[in-house]
Amino acid sequence: MSIGYSEQRLDATAKVTGRSRFTSDLIMPGTRVARYLRSKIAHGRITNIDTSGAKALPGVEAVFTFEDIPKTPFATAGHAYSLDPKGRDVEDRLLLTDYVRYHGDEIAIVVATDHLIAEQALGLIKVKYDEYPPLLNHQQAMAEQAPILHQQTSNKVAEHQYQFGNPDEAMHHADTTVSGCFQTQMVQHCHLENQIAMAYMDDTDHIVITSSTQIPHICRRIIAQALSWEISRIRVVKPTVGGGFGNKQDVVLEPMVAFLTWKLGGIPVMIDLDREESMLSTRIRHPFNVDIKCGVNRDGTLKALTLDVVSNTGAYASHGHSIAKAAGSKLPPLYPKAAVRYKAMTHYSNLPAAGAMRGYGSPQIVFAVESIMEEAARNIGMDSVEFRLRNVAQQGDMNPLTDKHITSCGIRECLIKGRERIGWDKKKEDYRHSNNPSYNKRRGLGVACFSYGNGTYPAGVEIAGARMVLNQDGRITVQVGATEIGQGSDTAIAQMAAEHLGVPFSAVHVVSAQDTDVTPFDPGSFASRQTYVISKPVSEAARELREKILGYAAEMLNCPVSELTLRDGIVVAETPESQTLTLKELAMDAYYHKQRGHQLTADVSCKTTTNASSFGCTFVDVEVDIELCQTSILNIINVHDAGRIINPILAEGQVHGGIAMGLSGAMGEELLVNPDTGIIYNNNLLDYKIATMPDMPDIGSDFVETTEPTSAYGAKSIGEPPLLSVAPAIRNAILDATDVAINRLPMSPKALFNAFSEAHLIQEAN
Template identity: 40%
Template structure:
């Protein structure tokens, strides 16, 4: 790992040593603190905590995609042995509060809320296949499933709105939501640089005859997160609260939404998040927890389990929003991008969920990434309702899709002009000091290792040698190399509320308990939080005990795991609270050792030391006395909250080597190299794991993964792990993950984000390699065998 611009500040936490940041705990390849518990089965997930005397709830789902429920026939279902109750959308007394389900910071002022409140617990208006029209409760799963099959429903059916064109035809079908008569949730246009470039309009610039120009249409798929653990919760009442134990990324937000949906005080709800078996954004949505909590309350507080099947997770939770992009670009003969334009249309399905935020976020990265030489850029983001399944957040929040669009354009330009794609990208990539003028608060590129990422990836893949070797292949089996860049923000700071809280408590033996709202969902968050805490306090990481389970009655507030924000934002909180905590410890040391009053003290390796580094008292001795001293007993602790408006850019480059069998219409990925600039790396071992996992997900988006729905019925056709294809160990080649370490002044330890960026660039890099091998341009992901066959045939290769 090479360290480049700029050098870190010379303070006690980050002393300069030959221009590099050196820490005692941060930057070390610490083994994940949850590794042993997870591999031995000691880690407790939601289902592991389920009481044995529980009821089972199953959602009654619509068998049409659009229409209205007219009546139910429940007689046979209620007669099934073991059935406890059936509640339907036609019952009187249902809560009617319309709530928003995405995990976003709450805004008190209704006029400033970006999330659309378009959901209720149940609704007679059906907006997607499998919509929630009722809930059945039984003594066990067998009884529940038998009874479900005996429920009869009468509907008034409407035409299925599947495309944007259908959504805009008022004569085709009634609005999906009455409060949104044109089915468009939002339509935003962002344009920068046109007047400054001396043009009256973007069209004039894009079609200036002195430049080359091109137009493009790209599509990206509905991709499912395919996490191992299903979506589930169980609820019961205790001490005047509804307790919801759930597999979620956003426990504090789940509490708020349950309170809103049930129209009860938020404090009457307690949410507990145990270990989580993956989420990738699907669990950044409040799914069925409010419904489960309401059923529990209706049944007198009895424990109720609501667990989705694998098919329900695929069909009735969230996925990437399928998108269409229409792009234009112009460029000069000197390898400079002059201007780009991209209109994106995003299909959110029957409900808004994360809605417009996703495509807007993606098109922001479209704008940032290739801003190096560009005079102007225009993006349009539009999100619409349809009767498809509701889509929402998935890892990297719209940026993989927009990067696919941006890279298709850049790849085509380089190919058509005969330019080296790496040189072209390097010349036009985002520069140090870039500032996005459309952002509400400063969004500035304050560290930038993109050129080093390109050069290192180019070297590792053998770019120049392979370009020469593969250049003249003409047979049925050909080889190619390709690449793609990535650009991703570090949080939502500057756009939305970005806050985190922490609590630190000194144990009797001198160890520390760290309690956070930041949620571990499998990404290694707890490990790096312990490293940062240990760094601030001057103790070994083994002396920090983190509370992995979030409990809204106990855990300080945290918005949750999304936006690759937790190490960046919660790290700042740990740094601030740690400084206060450390000061309290040192103050108590001076009480025990009055000789040191007025002198500088510090903590190193769990010892209080003086300015010369001499040991004064161990933390173990100090803390034991603090707990039991007759004159000044004190459980030393500190807590606090930070709010951040800062942000920055994490960057990177992906390189791939592929073999294309044209008659078989297959792509074999032989090698993938991904190099990241995520600032200072907190834990190289967990960072490498994050990159490997992200590459596999992007590989899936590029070649295999697509949820397919029937346009006539809205029903998902491949909602299971047999028919929905994800990469297996046989599909993933040897992966190389490296890091170019920059020092970012906005990060708590010079660090930037890494959670989501790894899943961005591999798919378009594969597309670029296929173009290199065959000369055939593909614009729709994934590049399945069928699409490859059709593309090769159209190009005359078959």
């Protein structure tokens, strides 16, 4: 009985003592260092590249340019492969390029005996460019005369739309309509551990890559594609990972290190990005422009919602239009009764490439939707929470996008609980009196809600596997493809295994490193999928191993299996003699009896063909200092319906992290770009205003536990959701406090200054 308890993380001691070993701690003796030469311009074509000086430098082992690389284009996005060509990611990448598409593009790579020599060699490469004006936004990229950045007919990556009901008619008949335009900025994941990968060739001429990745099995496939190798000749190992947030759901360095070791006779080669490279040249969050309109009746009924989304994927598609598509699909389960049209387009530009980032497009869409909901509630003079309670989904509602019932839904209860926890009604009353327009500091409350998925089905295949072994000491080793990247998935999986096996949590060991040669297949850590999708193979493998254990106990005790149970790691026979057998006693016999027994294992792989919806909301209480244009978070709390909570303290940890990340993205973070040159100004942690501990308020977290029937343990996603509704809740609270709507992120002091000036709350400085 481990589910529902706050078991200590399996890696707790190693993490707090700094003993965890990441990829950089596992570098082999003699590993060569590779470093990219990156373009100093945002858009142009290389007319000449002279590497002779670099090649002549002692300690330099090789320099490669576009001329030297395989010419098979590949996609870097970490999705499970699609049998349907239309379901595949855009293959627009090569290992190096001679056509520069953003500031930081990879144009050459140096391999040297150490980092310093590699750096020195980079300085010796002479590059000449034909430079072009950068295309940075929708208007520039989609202009008729715009140069086409990839081999397509325009800079449009893709577009799509869905609709149910008749939103135009519903909008027409609604008592009132409100509309707005919402914009989100470029932010970067800023995981603690930068991308790093090492590769060498093993005794069987396979390429082995150790990498800080969220997706070892997908990584393997993409490397194979990029090099035109057989997939099983590639082996990817994932050690402890220091965060990813979707950035390591792209295959960025691995094909290159694999290529380098291959070309250099199998010697180990590593690429260890520094922070500046990681921020510039891995992935960022897609900036969205959302034109949104909604129609409501005076009674608070949401009748219609239309969204027109433009997503800027930057220089390369990466996850491309999947982001805008996935984000749209998470909306209907929240407001399932409204008529909706969702229209989205993704285009290329000369910005850094955007990819997956926690929330996968939803933060952008939720910002627009929950802001427009606020506008609608204000328009009809209804309380924001009341308005949402009238319109959100209930269990049994039909998700109009999938035509399937919503199998569990606690969003109403979340809203009610959050309203109570933040003291909504009393504070609303208080602030009505205290928010005198002559006061500099004004207070306000905000709310926003969301729904989210559990994995990628039916857009993608959902497959997971688990293997379990009974050890000689009676403890259980569990192998899963599900990838621990710091979120605590191993601990949750150990709890699940213990539950169905009938052993204590402490008796379960989860093999944390994935190794594609031996790890059960699983696409990896993304889409808040793991706890949900892994529940099926883990529960089945646990049941299978339990049956084998009881079967062997029956052989040892010479009694029918039906009389045996396994509890707390002890087999108990409900016979008159009440025999017992510890798992260690049983295991020692199974391993070492000369005539009977064998190693007891269970090995299960299976697919999930459901996708539950998680729900939740943010309540926030802010004080805005008008003159300083500064927003203080007095109180912030998320309430989640994440189904049954496997491990409360780990779930709370996810909420804390999600709120912190959401708050930071809402209030300060933005990658800044020179609008004339496309040069990125602030790809470093000094100039990029990420929130740090002093910026953090106390963070509240609560749960409404439902039991999701399509999940073996009743659990639903909690990885990405906590981030989603933070920004709109704060935006709505600032609006509540100041009557000023901030419709572009981040809501930094600078943005508030501009908005407050425009609203004449403050005088513009001369």
